[in-house]
Amino acid sequence: MPKGIRAGQPTFWQVFGSGPRPALAIHPSLAHSGIWAPIAAALPDLTLTAFDLPGHGQSGPYDGATDYQKLSAQIAASFIDRPLDLIGHSFGATVALRLAVAAPEAIRTLTLIEPVLFVAAKGTDEWAAYTADEARFYALLDAGQHEAATREFVSRWGAGQPWDTLPAPVRATMIRQIQLIAAAGHANATDPGQILRDGGLEMIDAPVMLIEGAKSPPIIHMITKAIAARLPDVGVARVPGAGHMLPATHPAQVAGLIAVNLERAQ
Template sequence: MGRGRRILTILAVLVVAWLVVDKVVSLVAPDPVVGHWRSLQGRESYRAAYDAVLATLPAPSTVHDIAVEHGSVRVYEWRATDPASAGRLPVVLLPGIRSGAPMWGENLERWIGDRTVYAMDAIGDSGMSIQSVPFTSFDDQATWVEQVLAALGRDRVHVVGHSFGAAIATSHALAHPGRVASLTLLEPVLVLHGLPVSTYLWSTLLLLPAPQSWKDRALAEIGGVTVEEVRERTPMSEMIDQGARHYAAVTLVPRTLTDDEWRSLRMPVRIDIAGERSLAGGAEAAARARALGVDQVTVRPGTTHSLPMQDAALLGPELERYWSGHDR
C-alpha cells in the first residue's frame, strides 16, 4: 500500500470512528443541541489547519455564506469556464463527516471548468458552516441543502455525496426529487447497509479513557492498516483531528432506507462502493442496490472508504460522462 493510499485509508478510519462516537453520545445525551466549538482557541487551531488544506485547492470563483433555517452554510463555487458549458447542469458536492469541502481537492481539478461546481461544508459539523438551530431528525439535513440550492437559484443540479454526505444527499433526493437531475453516492454509509459490527466494537475504545496506544490499535483494526500507518500525519488528517477534538458536532445518525424508499427515487442514481474495507456495506450493499434497480452500481477494486480520492483519476471522466448523459 503506497503512502497516499495509506493516508487516505487512515482518514476514512478517523471519519467513521467519529461517526460511531457521535452515535453513542447521542444515545447518552439525546436532547437536541447545536454543533459548536468548545473554545475559541480550538476554533482557531482548526481554522489554521482548514486554511492550510484549502490553500491546496484551486481558488474558487466565489465564496458564499448562505443563511438557512438551521444557521448558515459555507459554499465554494467554481464557475464554468468552458465556452461549451451552456446547458450543462451544475454539480453539488456534499462531504463526509469531519471532512468539509477541502476533502474534494483530488477531484476538483478534474471537474471545474467543464461545468459550475459547488462544494459545501455540512451544517452541524466542523467546517465554516454555523449551526444556530437544533436538528430534530436526520431528515432536517435535507432542509438546509434545499434552502442553499434555492438561494443559489439552481432549479436542477447533479448531487454527489461521499460517506455521511451521501446519506445527506439521499435524504435530500427523497424529500426534493425535482431538484436532483442525478444522484451519485460514493461509499454511502448506513442508507443501504449497517456498519460492520466490528467497527462498533473497536470504536468503543475511542470513548473510554484508554491509552492512546490502545486507540491507535482500534483505528488500525477498523481500517485494516498498521498502527504505524495510523500515526502518519498529513495536513488533511491534522484538519480532521482538530475538528474532532475541538468541535462538538451534532450529526444525528442516518437510517437505512426501506426498499420502497429506494424505489421511489425517480432520478438516475449511481452508487460506487469500495472493493476493500467498505463502510457502505460492500458486496451485500451492492447486491441490494442492484436488486432495487439502481441505475448504476460499481464496486471499485483496490479502493477503501476514501474512494473519491483514491480513484479520482478514473472518477473524473466517468462522472462527467454520467452527468452529461443526464443534463436535462
C-alpha cells in the same frame, strides 16, 4: 468563498467551475468541502457548489438541537433552486439519498459514493461484523478516549495512511470532530429519515451511479447491493485498489465515473 446562515446554521461554501450544469456535492464526515476541488476540475460541464457540514471546515459548530442528518439535508436543500446533479460521499451520500427520496423531481442525476446507510445491510453477516466494530469505537468514545476512538475509526474509514504518519494538525482536527461521528451514526444505523421506506428509492427516476472501492469494508458492498436493487435506473462501479476515501485517493477515476452518469441525463 461565501459564508452565511443556511437552515439556521452558520455555513461555509465554495463554488468550483463555471459550466452550464449546476451541481451540489456533499462531503464525508471528518472532511470538508475542499475534497471536491480535484474532481470538480475534471468536470468542466459543472458549476459545482460544495458546503462544509456542521462542525466541519469553516462552518459553525453543531449544537445537537436537530438530528445531524436532518440538519445536513436541510442545509443541502437550501442550495437547490432547480434540478441539479447531486453528488455525495459516505455520510454525505446518505444526505444526498435522503434529499433524492424526499424530492426526486429536484435531481437531474445522483452519484452516491459509498453511502454509509448501514441499516440497509441489517441482518447480514457484514452487519454483525460492523456492529461489533462500532461497539469497540463507542466504548472508547464513552470512556473519553477520543484519540483512541479516532484512531479506531480512521483505521477502517480513512484513506489508508497510518494514523501516526498523518500531520499533527490533521490528527488534532479529527480528534476534535470525532463526536460528530456519533451524531451522524444514529441516522446511519436507524434511518430516522425513512430513506428505505417502501416505495421511497423506487421513486428516484433520475440516473443513479453507485461507486465503491474494491478494498472498502465488506458492509459497503452489501449496502451498495441493497440500494441498487431498488433503484429504477442505476449503474454500479467498483474502483480497483481503492478504499473508502476514494474521492481523495482516486479522484480521476471517481470524476470519470461521475462524467459517465452525467452523460445519462443530457
